[in-house]
Amino acid sequence: MKVIDHFKKATSTLFSIEILPPLKGKGIQSIFDGIDPLMDFKPSFIDVTYHREEFVYRRREGGYLEKVSIRKRPGTVGICAALVNRYKLDAVPHIICGGFSREETENALIDLHFLGIDNVLLLRGDSIKTEPEFTPHPDGHSYAIDLVRQVVNMNNGKYIDEELQDVAPTDFCIGVAGYPEKHFEAPNRNIDLKYLRHKIDAGADYIVTQMFFDNQMFFDFVQQCRDMGIPVPIVPGLKPIATKRQATLLPSIFHIDIPEDLFNAIDRCETDAQVKEVGIEWAIEQSKGLIEFGAPCLHYYTMGKSEATRRIASAVF
Ligand code: FAD
Numbered sequence: 387m388k389v390i391d392h393f394k395k396a397t398s399t400l401f402s403i404e405i406l407p408p409l410k411g412k413g414i415q416s417i418f419d420g421i422d423p424l425m426d427f428k429p430s431f432i433d434v435t436y437h438r439e440e441f442v443y444r445r446r447e448g449g450y451l452e453k454v455s456i457r458k459r460p461g462t463v464g465i466c467a468a469l470v471n472r473y474k475l476d477a478v479p480h481i482i483c484g485g486f487s488r489e490e491t492e493n494a495l496i497d498l499h500f501l502g503i504d505n506v507l508l509l510r511g512d513s514i515k516t517e518p519e520f521t522p523h524p525d526g527h528s529y530a531i532d533l534v535r536q537v538v539n540m541n542n543g544k545y546i547d548e549e550l551q552d553v554a555p556t557d558f559c560i561g562v563a564g565y566p567e568k569h570f571e572a573p574n575r576n577i578d579l580k581y582l583r584h585k586i587d588a589g590a591d592y593i594v595t596q597m598f599f600d601n602q603m604f605f606d607f608v609q610q611c612r613d614m615g616i617p618v619p620i621v622p623g624l625k626p627i628a629t630k631r632q633a634t635l636l637p638s639i640f641h642i643d644i645p646e647d648l649f650n651a652i653d654r655c656e657t658d659a660q661v662k663e664v665g666i667e668w669a670i671e672q673s674k675g676l677i678e679f680g681a682p683c684l685h686y687y688t689m690g691k692s693e694a695t696r697r698i699a700s701a702v703f
Pocket of ligand 1: 434435436437438480482508509510511512513528529530531563564569570571572577578579581585594595596597623
């Protein structure tokens with residue numbers, strides 16, 4: 387079923403999770419181990435992130451360094467198929483612009499269509515560590531909106547090869563990303579929201595947000611989206627903090643703020659076990675506030691670990 391249809395049918399706030407593929411060489415059991423304990427809460431859908439290639443230098447015989455392209459977490463499409471098969475629920479693969487030509491993207495979408503997976507979350511992706519800024523593939527897309535247009539074209543039976551006749555249209559439900567605290571590259575919030583609206587105008591069905599720790603950021607973001615004429619469901623993304631290091635790491639990676647009260651509570655902790663308790667309590671309070679606000683779904687970034695999300699879900703669903 388399409389994510390958007392889950393929202394239409396829902397009579398209360400839904401529960402969903404996001405996982406990342408295991409590191410190359412690890413088995414899929416680790417994925418199932420992270421999901422099984424959450425199945426009691428009947429996730430409506432599970433997102434699977436996509437990780438683009440990275441370049442590393444390997445020392446070769448003779449001492450010279452060879453630049454090698456590696457993909458550390460492959461398997462997004464295969465994992466989605468495995469989740470659908472095992473849990474009989476909807477999987478949402480993330481599809482990114484970075485590192486892909488338009489044709490490679492089209493082929494990945496054809497694979498998904500054949501597998502009966504009719505949901506995608508479309509993203510630009512970040513720059514790789516060796517690039518100062520995001521650089522698209524020479525035959526690829528620069529922004530998520532270009533990916534939205536490609537998928538909408540396929541939904542209308544228009545593939546890249548315009549000479550194809552009698553093509554089978556796809557039928558993807560399209561999610562896109564939104565940023566309650568603004569995307570870090572956007573010059574200001576209004577311009578960021580204008581580009582977000584363009585993604586919706588181009589055919590995206592719903593928005594999932596970057597993590598945030600202050601619900602007021604989300605409430606304001608939803609209001610600003612509505613003021614900008616963005617009518618689609620907006621799903622808050624939530625991450626329980628689990629370690630002291632994350633209090634400084636998450637802001638630097640995701641360009642988000644940690645509220646002072648949360649930071650002080652973490653700072654007072656002597657162990658990561660105590661931090662985890664603080665993170666769970668904070669996420670429970672956030673979740674309750676978001677349900678009261680009427681969020682269509684709470685989307686938890688589990689990072690493959692179930693315990694914190696299980697405790698939060700037990701307290702609020
Ligand atoms: P875009 O919507 O393309 O926006 C990128 C920037 O460009 C913004 O600053 C925007 O304001 C600006 N912009 C947009 N359109 C235009 C235009 N036409 N002209 C000029 N500027 C423009 N990354 C991964 O690699 N894999 C994942 O699986 C993944 N999953 C994610 C899931 C969620 C819910 C979120 C919130 C993020 C995820 N990301 C993932 C990270 C994401 O790829 C990065 O945040 C990336 O920097 C931006 O992606 P986007 O789709 O929001 O980009």
